Amino acid sequence: MRSSRAYLGVALLLLGAFVVFACGGDFDPASKVDSVRLFAVKADKPYARPGESVTLEALFTDARKDKPRAAKLYWIPVLCLNPKDDLYYLCFAPPGDGGRQAGNTRLVPVGPLADAGAAAEAGAGAPGGDAGAFGGSNPFANIPTGVDLAPFLPQGPTFTFRIPDDAVKEREGSEPYGLAIVFNILCAGRVEFASRDLSGGAQQVPVLCTDENGVKLSPSDYVIGISRVYAYATRVNTNPVIEALTFEGKDVLPAQGITVEHCTEAKQRDCKENKIGARISDSSWEPNPSEVTRDGDLREQIWIDWYSDIGKLDSDSRLLFDTREGRVPESDVKYFAPKDPTDGTLWGVVHDNRGGAAWIFIPLHVR
C-alpha cells in the first residue's frame, strides 16, 4: 500500500536527519546558561476542565554577565483558543495567512482586558500593518507598533486565567478537547508589537523586545514563550513529582545544594565526573489513554532537562520513563566542574509528554 511507502519514507528521512544532523556543529549545549533563559512554564492543571481556573508558573533566570536592563517576564493577557490544527502561529496570523478567520480561532482577553467584556472573535483582525498582532476587538488592536506595551501586560512568574466553558470542541481522531495557548515574553527591555511583513508568511513573531530606542535586542536578551493548556471534559493529568535530586546516588538537600571540587586538569574530559540525577515518583508515570493501543496500555514519556550556569553537563536531557519500557536505568548526567571555584545554580526541569512539568533548582558550589 502506498501509504506505507509514504510513512516509511518520512520515518527514514526523520531517522536519517537525526543521524546526520546529530553529527552537526560543536555548539554550546542548551544546558549552558549564560543569557536570559526561560526554562519552563507549568500549569497547576496540565489538563483542565472547562470553567476551571488555571495558574501558569514560569521558571526563568537572567544569567547575563552585563545587565544594562533588568529582565522581566510579561504575559500576553489574551487566550488563544483552539487555533486551526492547533497551530500556535495562527493565533496571530492575519486571515489571509490562514489565521483567525480561517481557523475560527478565538482570542479571549484575560484579566483587566476581560473586564472590557470583549471576547474578540476571529476575523476582525488587524490588517497586517501597524495594528497589534493580537488584533480584533480587544484593546491591543488599537496599539500601534513602537509603543511600550509594559503598562498593559501582567508581569511576574505567574499568570492565572479561566478556561472558557465552551473550550472543548470535537476533534476527528481524538477525544474532544480544547487548547488554550498563552504567550509570554521574558525581556530585558521594552516590549512592542512587531510590524508585520505582508509577504512574510504566517509564522512571524508578533512582539519585539527592544532597547529604549526601539532597536531589537539580541536573542540573549529575550525569550518569547508559548504555553499550552489542554482542556478535557474528563481526562486528567498531574504534574510529575520530583522526590529528590541525587548526587553520586545520594539525595541532596535543596537548601544545601551540591558541592564539588574544581577541575585541575587541562582538558575537561579528564576532569572528575560527578553523577547527578533526579528521583521521580513511580506515580508520576501516568497512563496515557488512547483509543488505540498496542503492546498494552500506553503511559507517559518523562524526561528531564538540565541547566547550569557554571561547569558543564555531558547531556542536556535524559529520558527517565519510556512509554513502554518504564523507568530508564542509568539516567544520571555527568557534571564537570569549572577550573575556578565559584557558586552557581543547577536547574532540573522534568516534563511529561502531556504538558506536565515540575522543577527543582539548587545551589552549586565549586570549591
Added chain:
Amino acid sequence: MPALVSALLACTITAWPTVSDAQPGGSIAKPAEEPPAPPAPPPPTITLPIVKKDEGAAYPTQAIGDKVRDPVTVDLVLELDATGAVTKVSVDKFAGHGFDEAAIEAAKKLEYEPARRNGQPIAAKIRHKYLFNPPASRVVGRVATDRGDKDAPLEGATVTITGEGGATFRTIAAADGAFRVDDLPAGRYRITVASGGYVEQSYEESLDPGQEAKVEVRLVHEVAVLPPPKKGEEVDEVQIRGTRPPREVTKRTLEQRELARIPGTNGDALRAIQNLPGVARPPAIAGLLIVRGASPNETNIYVDGTLVPIVYHFGGLSSVIPTEMLEKIDFYPGNFSTYYGRVTGAIVDVGVRDPKKDKKLHGLAQADLIDARVLAEGPLFDTGWNFAVAGRRSYVDLWLKPVLEKAGTGVTTAPVYYDYQAILQKDFDKKNSLRLFFFGSDDRLSLLTKTVNGSNPGFGGNVSIGTAFYRFQVRYLGKFSEDTELRLTAAVGKDALDFSIGDNFFVLSTYPINPRAEISQKLAAGVRNNFGLDLLYTPYTVDVRLPAPPRPGQPPPGPFGSQPPLVVNDSDAIYRPAMYDELELTPWAGTRIVPGVRLDYAKDTRAWDVQPRVTVRQDLHRTFPRTTLKGGIGRFAQPPQPQETNRVFGVSGLVSNVANHYGGGVEQELSRQVEVSLEGFFRQYDRRVVQKLGNVGEGRAFGLEMLLRYKPDDRFFGFLAYTLSRSVRKDGPDEPERLFNFDQTHILTTVGSYRLGNGWEIGGRFRYVSGSLNTPNGYGFYDATVGAYIPLADYPPNAHRNPAFHQLDVRVDKTWQLSGGVKLSAYLDILNIYNSANVEGVSYNYNYTLSTNATGLPFLPSLGIRGEL
C-alpha cells in the same frame, strides 16, 4: 511478392465432359469429374472447350491480411457461348477471404476454343477450379561486424533459417554482407547468423504469406561480450537489453556489466538507476527514487509487473532483490505505457530472470561489509522444472550495535535486513512457460534512546522501524498462435510496516491481491494490439497514533509530540481495477506509433480516470548510424493516498492527482559503441492533493536530459548523464509557487570502467549535483510546555540551496578463474575518495541562533568477495 497463384483448371461440359490443359503460370489441368458414358449410336462427336488464354487468379490481399497459410480451392461453374467466351461465372464452392472474388475476376478473362458437336461450335457449361497457394515469403538482410566506426560487412557469415517443422534453408552472406532466402512458406522461423570468431545471433521471425522480412544483423566479436574464460578474466553471464522497440518514449536499460560495476553502488543493480538521467540524488541515508522532479511516492516499483512497496533496504544500502536475480531493469522516467498506472511520476520494472536451463547446478556466494548473499540454481531432478533460491542478510547490526550502545543507546534490535527469493520455472514447449516466484524482504530496527533530542523531546525513547513484504507470484506466458500472445501474472502477499517513536506509532498490514492479464494480438502487418486488465484489491488494517503531519511548505508546527496525537484504527480494502488498450503501429519502416488509453477506477474516489497516451518514434536513419526522433504525450492519474482521504488525517471528496506528460527528443548513434540521446520533458500537475486541503495544488516539472553512452565492449563501458531541471509546486490558489523539496537544477554523473587485463578492472564515478534545498531557521519561540525552541523559518520555504554536491567513487575488481569452473572475485568500492565534505543539511544550536553545515558520508571503503560456480 508473387501476386498470382497457380490455378488448377478442370473443365467439364455439363453434358459433354472435357478436360482442359495446363495453363500458363504453371497451372496444372486435371479432370474434375469422370466423363459420362457416350450416348447410344450414332454417337455425336463432342469436342470439349480448350483454354486459349488464362492469366491466372491473383492471390487476394484479404487472404494475406487474414493470414491464410493453407492452399485454398474455389470451384466455379462457367457458361460459354459458341465463340468460347465466358458469359457467366458462378461459384459452386465458396472459400471466403477474397478467394471467390479473385477466382471470378480471373475466370471472366478466360478465353476458350469453343466446344464443338460434330465439328460445329456450341455453347457449353463447364466446371473450373482455382487453386490458390499462399505466396512465398522471403528473408533479406545484411550482416555486419561490430568493429570500427563505419559499416563493416561480414562476408561468408552463414544464415540458417529453420522452420517449425524442421525445414532448414541456408545461405551465405555476400561480400557486402547481404543475404537473401526466397520461397519460404509462411510460418514462424528461427534465423541464426553465425561466423567464426563472432557471437552467434538468433532471431525469431514470423513470416506472413508473401511477406519480405528484413533483418539487419550485427555480429559481435566473441571477445567483446563474452570473453573466453581465460584465467583471471571476468565473464559476463547475462545481457539484459531487450530488442523489441519500446512502447514508451524513453526506456533506459543498462546492461549487466554496467549494473554490476558502477562504482559507489556495491554492485547493486537497482542503485545503479540513481545514476541515470532524470534521477535526482537522494538525501544521504535515504533510499529514495526521485525522478524528473517527482515525489518518491510518484514512482511505482514493479517486479515483473507486480507492485512492491519498497525497492531499497534501510537507507538505500542495497535493493530488495539482488543483482544476480535480475534479467533486466526497465526504467521509464515518464510517458510510460498504459501497461502501468496509478502514479504520476515514473516506473521501475524489475525483470527477474529464469533459472539457468543448462541442466547444471550453479551456485554463488558473496559477502561484503554490509551483507552476505547466496544463490543456488539448476534443474529440479528430471522434472523439466528449473529452480533458483537465493537469500541475503545484512550484518550492519554486528558493528552498529556496539557503536550505538557506546553512545548510550539501548539496542533491542540492531539494524538488520534480509531478503529471499525462490523460483520454480518450466517451459512446457516453446510456446508456453510457467513460473512460480516467491520473494520478500524484511528490515527492522529497535532502539531505546536514553538521551532526549533537544529540538524534539518527543522524538526519543523507544524507536522502532520494521518493514516487511512478501509476494507469491505466478506467471504464465503463452503463445496461442503466431500472432497471439498471452501474459498472465497473479500475485498475493503481505506488506507490513511497524513504526513507532515513544507513544506514537503507525502499524499497517496490507494484503494485496494483484492479478494481471495482457493479450497481445497482431492484427495485421505492422499493427499489434495489447489489451490488459490490471486489478488491485488490498484489504488492510491500520493502527495509527501520530501527530498531524505538517503540510508541505508549512511553518514549523512545534516540537514533535507537542500536540495530542491523532488516532485511527481502521480496517478496509483498497479496490483499484484498471483496464487498458494500446496499439503498436508500424505503418512504414522506421515509424512506430503507440496510442493507448488506460481506465483506472479507485474505490476511495469512486471515479474513473481516463488516461489517453500516445508515443511516437521515427527513425530518420534506420541503419548505422541510426537517428531516431521520439515524442510522447499522455495523461497520468494517481489516486490520493489513503491517509489523504482518511477522515482524521485527510479530507473527503478527493479525486485523483493528475499529471500531463509531454516529452520529445532524439537518439543518435555516433559510432558502433557510442550513442547519445537528448530529451526534453514537461510535466504539468493538476488537482494535486494537499494534505487536509483537498485537490487544490498545482505544479510543474520540466527539463532536459542527455545521455552519452559508450556501450560495453571487451574493455570499457561508460556514460555521461546530465539533467537540467526545475520542479515547482503550488499548494493552493493563493499560495506562492515554491521549489519542490527535491529540486536539483544540475545533475551530472559520469561513469567509466576499464578492464586492465589479468582479471583487473578499475572504474570511477563522479557526480556533481546542485545542492539540496533548505529553509533557513532563526531565533523564534520557546515552547515552554515541552522545553524546546521553535525556529522561525524563512519564508518562502526552500528559498536557499546548500553548496553543490560533488564526489568521486572508485571501484577496483579482481577476478580469479580457478579450476573446476570456480570463479573467485573481490572488489573494493570506495565512496567519496577525496573525502568531499558534501553538505546534506544545516545543523543548528539549541535556540537556532547558530548554524553549521551538516555533511554527509565521508571517505568510506567497502570490501567484498564473491565466489561462483
